[in-house]
Amino acid sequence: MIDAVLEELTARVNANAALVRRGRWVNLTFLFGIDDTDYLVRIAEGRVVDVKRRVLATDSGVFCIRARSEVWREHWQPVPRRDYHDIWSMLPRDLAQVDGDLLPLIQNLQYFKDVIASPRGSVN
Amino acid sequence: MPQFEPIIGRYLNVEVAGETCRIYVEEAGEGIPLLCLHTAGSDARQFRHLLCDEELTRDFRVIAFDLPWHGKSNPPVGFQAREYELSTELYLQTVRAFIAAYELEQPVVMGCSMGGRIVLHLALHAPDEYRAVIALEGADRLEPYYGLDWLNRPDVHGGEVAAAFVSAQVAPQSPDEYRYETLWHYKQGGPGIFKGDLFFYWHDGHFDDRSPQIDTSRCPVYLLSGEYDSSCTPERTEATAARIRGSKATIMEGMGHFPMSENPALFKQYLQPVLAEILGHD
Numbered sequence: 001m002i003d004a005v006l007e008e009l010t011a012r013v014n015a016n017a018a019l020v021r022r023g024r025w026v027n028l029t030f031l032f033g034i035d036d037t038d039y040l041v042r043i044a045e046g047r048v049v050d051v052k053r054r055v056l057a058t059d060s061g062v063f064c065i066r067a068r069s070e071v072w073r074e075h076w077q078p079v080p081r082r083d084y085h086d087i088w089s090m091l092p093r094d095l096a097q098v099d100g101d102l103l104p105l106i107q108n109l110q111y112f113k114d115v116i117a118s119p120r121g122s123v124n
Numbered sequence: 125m126p127q128f129e130p131i132i133g134r135y136l137n138v139e140v141a142g143e144t145c146r147i148y149v150e151e152a153g154e155g156i157p158l159l160c161l162h163t164a165g166s167d168a169r170q171f172r173h174l175l176c177d178e179e180l181t182r183d184f185r186v187i188a189f190d191l192p193w194h195g196k197s198n199p200p201v202g203f204q205a206r207e208y209e210l211s212t213e214l215y216l217q218t219v220r221a222f223i224a225a226y227e228l229e230q231p232v233v234m235g236c237s238m239g240g241r242i243v244l245h246l247a248l249h250a251p252d253e254y255r256a257v258i259a260l261e262g263a264d265r266l267e268p269y270y271g272l273d274w275l276n277r278p279d280v281h282g283g284e285v286a287a288a289f290v291s292a293q294v295a296p297q298s299p300d301e302y303r304y305e306t307l308w309h310y311k312q313g314g315p316g317i318f319k320g321d322l323f324f325y326w327h328d329g330h331f332d333d334r335s336p337q338i339d340t341s342r343c344p345v346y347l348l349s350g351e352y353d354s355s356c357t358p359e360r361t362e363a364t365a366a367r368i369r370g371s372k373a374t375i376m377e378g379m380g381h382f383p384m385s386e387n388p389a390l391f392k393q394y395l396q397p398v399l400a401e402i403l404g405h406d
Contacts, residue, residue: 079296082352088292089354092269106274107281109288 002034002069005076005119010048012118019118020046023111028104032116033066033097048115063100065116071095075116076123087113131175133196138225140192140218147222148196149189153181156255156402157231160188161219161239163261163382164325165286165318166309167195170236173388180392183403184232189222193317208320212328215242216249223253232402234258237356237381238325244345244368248334251343256402258346258395261353261381263360264335264367268326275319283311286318293381295352298390306385325355332367340370346398347371350379372398 013019023046031054032039038054040061054060067075067090074084083093088109090096098105105112130152138145150168152175160171168188175186190197193208219242223231232255235243240262247257270289276282287310294303310318338345345368349361358375365373376383376394383391 083354085296085352086292086354088270088289089352092267092354103279106285106288107279109285110291113288113291 001073001123002037005072005123006039006051008119008122009115010051012122013048013115016118019111019114022046023108023115026104026108026111029061030105030112031061031064031066031100033064034072035069038064038066043115046111061100063098063102063105065096065098065105065112067096073123076119076121078121080120087116129172129176130178130181131172135196136189136222136225138218138221140221141214143200145192145200145218146198147189147192149187149222149226150175151185151187152176153183153185155181155183155185157228158184158186158399159219159223159228159231159233160186160384161233161235161242162188162191162194163237163239164321165194165290165313166306167191167197167313169195169309170306170382170385172385173391174384174395177392180399184399187226187228187231191218193314193320199314208314208316210238210321210324210328212242212245212324212331215324215329216245219246220250230255232256232258232399234260235262236260236384237262238321238329240347240356241325241329244335244338244364245329245331247340247343247345248331248338251339254343256344256346258348258398259364260383261349261356261361262347263349263356263364265330265332265364266326266355266360268322269355272319272322272326275322276316282315282318283313286310286313290381293352293354294386295350295378295380297378298380298386302386302388306382309385332364335364336367336369338368338371340368344402345371347373348376348383348394348398349373350376350381350383352378352380355381374398 026043029042042050133150167190171188193199233243240259243257287307365371
């Protein structure tokens with residue numbers, strides 16, 4: 001399920017011209033955690049240019065966003081339940097965690113929230 | 125003839141805590157005064173749908189003003205030398221000064237979020253002066269869940285980050301048109317204003333120790349909160365209602381933190397029975 005979702009995320013973000021435009025100043029790699037696995041998501045000028053599983057501890061990202069797979073699964077439902085519908089609603093319930101240098105995340109918060117929510121509706 | 129909306133907007137100068145505040149106010153309708161208080165970091169435009177609802181304005185004179193520093197209300201003279209921070213006392217004084225200056229008698233006061241909190245303070249402070257209070261997304265105690273310093277610093281756009289924080293508080297079911305209008309208000313707030321309001325909302329406004337003293341036989345208290353509200357959650361709303369004997373709480377399904385602006389049609393379904401009950405008291 002994960003590989004398909006991340007492929008979907010990449011395709012949907014890059015096909016969304018308005019989202020790419022909003023993220024046009026974003027050039028970085030962040031860690032996206034699902035259960036105990038981290039993925040390196042590389043963004044260049046708002047486009048997702050690479051997503052790969054983290055193998056080496058020295059491969060890292062500027063910040064990370066992590067949650068359990070069942071939480072992401074609910075987040076990606078067409079109409080998620082309350083508390084699962086937005087990363088900033090997941091945080092106060094400890095359903096997701098953020099760490100690292102949060103400045104670029106906060107500077108582009110709506111962009112990153114929309115990138116991560118982009119597979120919504122594609123998950124059973 | 126131009127097809128004007130029924131809203132009339134005017135400016136009023138009000139003395140608050142020894143300072144003259146130039147306040148922008150909108151109103152429509154006739155009948156029982158229904159004073160509406162906007163959320164932290166936003167302004168009275170949030171209530172435009174109520175102001176334009178002829179069914180509502182037949183029985184209620186709906187009034188909504190921008191707090192000083194918000195919307196089209198000025199900050200006080202000399203603001204450039206200060207950091208804005210809303211305290212419980214200043215907020216109480218501002219609302220009470222507005223009511224006196226506008227010569228409102230026995231209004232219903234309905235506030236959302238921090239406005240929902242202050243109406244509970246009003247009900248405790250002077251229960252006989254209000255016909256009823258309606259707390260939208262209002263609880264007597266909340267817990268912060270992000271650092272306020274992110275909201276006002278030169279390397280983060282204050283409007284964009286405020287909107288991105290509160291977008292989590294709009295229900296996924298709410299129509300996009302109104303979701304983005306609600307967020308637009310946040311993008312237009314003055315620098316540091318949302319942060320200064322949240323000081324009251326998260327740090328200075330707690331009064332779960334005193335809320336049980338509210339006498340609902342003198343001032344009825346209604347609590348309406350959205351299912352998707354992550355700050356004033358349904359659980360916190362129900363805990364507040366349990367502490368205020370005689371209060372009436374309703375959880376609005378499929379609603380977030382901004383009922384009057386994010387989903388006006390759905391909100392009307394929840395507000396109408398409350399207003400009908402208030403009318404029935406008269």
